[in-house]
Amino acid sequence: MKEVAFFIGAIGALGGAIAVIALRNAFYSVLALIVHLISLAGLFLLLQGEFIAAAQIVVYAGAVMVLYVFVAAYVGNVDEPLWEPIPGQRFVAPLIGLALFVELAIAIVGSSLSSIESEGPTVELGFGSPSAIGKLLLERFLIAFEAASLLLLVAAVGAVVLAGRHRGGAEETTT
C-alpha cells in the first residue's frame, strides 16, 4: 500500500518537474509546479511530516504560487530566442543534469546508508505533528525561528522597494 502511494506521488512529482522545464509557456510551468508541490506534500505525509505537508500545501502551493501566477500573468509570456550563446546548450544541459543524477545516485546507493535500518525506527505517536514541531521551533530552535521572521520582514520590505512604483516622475532610464 505504501509502495503504491509512493509511486503515485513520485510520478506526480517527477512529471510536474519535467513539465516545468519542458513547457514553453511560463504560465503553464507555474501550474505544473503546483502539481509537483502537491505530489511532494503526499510524499511528505508518507515520511510522517504531517505539519510540513500541511505547510507545503498552504504556504507553497497556496500563497507562493499565487504570487507566481500573478507575476506570470503580469509579465506575460517571455519569448525565448532560438540562438544560443553557448553552442549546443540545448544538448549539453540535459547531459550535465544526467551526469549529476548518476553521481548523486552512486553516492546514495553506494554509501553505507542501507546498512542502517532502512525503514527507519518506529516513532512515537505525534512525530511531525504541529504540536511537536511548534514545541521544537519555540524551544530549541528559537533563534533560527526569530532569524527567519526577521529575514521575511527584510524580504518583504525589499520587495516593496524593488517593485514599488516611482512616483517622483524622474524615472531613471537603465537599459
Place this chain on the structure above:
Amino acid sequence: MDITWFLVLSALLFATGVTGVLLRRSPLVILLCLELMLNAGNLALLAFSRSLGDQDGQVLALIVMVIAACEVVVGLGIIVAAYRRRIPLNVDDLRTLRG
C-alpha cells in the same frame, strides 16, 4: 518503504531542476527551477529525519521553506522592476551587473 527510494527521487528532482536552470532563459522559469531544487532538498531532509527518527530535520525543512519564500519575493520583485523599465527578460541580456 526503503528510505533509499526517497533519496534517489530527491536526486532525480534536483537534477531536473539543475537541467532547467541550464536550459531555460526566462528568469521566471529559472526561479521555478530553483524551487524544484529547494524542494528536492526538503524531500531528502524529511527522508533523513524519518530514517533517524529525529524531528530536527523537519524543522530544518520548515526553515528552508521560509528561505524559499524570501527568495521568491525578492526575485519576483526584481522581475517586475525589470519589466517596468522595459529591460528584456532574458538572462542572456541581463548582464549589467556582470564584471
